[in-house]
Every structure is written in C-alpha cells, then in structure tokens.
Amino acid sequence: MYDQAGQLQLLLARKFFWIFSDLFVTDAGGNQLGSVHRRFSVFYKNYDLVSSGGHIFAYVKAPRWRIWTFPVRDLEGNVMGEISKKWSGFLSEAFTDADTFLVDFGGNDWTQDQRALIFAAAISIDFDFFENNRSRSG
Numbered sequence: 001m002y003d004q005a006g007q008l009q010l011l012l013a014r015k016f017f018w019i020f021s022d023l024f025v026t027d028a029g030g031n032q033l034g035s036v037h038r039r040f041s042v043f044y045k046n047y048d049l050v051s052s053g054g055h056i057f058a059y060v061k062a063p064r065w066r067i068w069t070f071p072v073r074d075l076e077g078n079v080m081g082e083i084s085k086k087w088s089g090f091l092s093e094a095f096t097d098a099d100t101f102l103v104d105f106g107g108n109d110w111t112q113d114q115r116a117l118i119f120a121a122a123i124s125i126d127f128d129f130f131e132n133n134r135s136r137s138g
Helices: 090-095 112-130
Strands: 010-014 022-027 032-039 044-051 056-063 069-073 079-086 100-104
Touching: 010 112, 022 112, 032 112, 044 069, 044 112, 056 112, 069 112, 079 112, 100 112
Parallel strands: none
Antiparallel strands: 010 022, 022 032, 032 044, 044 056, 056 069, 069 079, 079 100
C-alpha cells in the first residue's frame, strides 16, 4: 500500500489457502506489524488480530446474517470499532467488483500498528467475502 506521494507504507502478504486466510502486515522498513487470521465458525465470521509479538489484541466477530457489518472487539468482547461495507447500488454490486469500506476505529486509543492491522482486516474481509474469485486463475 502506498501513500499519496507514492511512498510504500504497508506490505500485505497472503499465502495460498484452502479455507481460512492469513494476512501478514509489514511496514515500509520490513518490520512485521502483525497478522490477521480467519478462524472457523459455523454461525459467525471470525478474525483474530495478532500483534507482532504474537498476542491477539482484538478480534472481528460478525454473525453470518449481517453481511455488511464487522464489529471489532477487544478481548473482553466489547465493540471497539467497526468495519462496514457500503452498499453501492444494484448495478455496481451486480456488475463490478468495486467495493467501498468504512473503517471506524471508534475513537479508541489504538496504536499505529493496531490501526494498520484493523485496516488490513478490512482488506482481508473484502477478499474473503466480496471479491469475485471464481474468474481468477493462479
């Protein structure tokens, strides 16, 4: 990911996966910021947000029936922010792969690295649930 001046800010890497995705986040200097891991659940869409030290600092847990909203929760289960997909209209949704997401940090004191990981979770959610991967090869 690049800033408006074209300077590298974040590097996001996903390995090949069958069911559950892992997204690794590195800063422009090559320092590991952490990772986002999709977890199994029958009734929920679950992601763990993991710091560079390997500790889960937050998670995303959204019911399957709420397809557009993904609450970001602290380890006690309190909603601390939200990732949401904006409806872009029938034609856009039906005929394009363009999506608009809102990442709300909830006014909390997230560190810069934690904010980067929450942002990366939005990208992982987009890839996992909203991108048309059927027509891609490789």
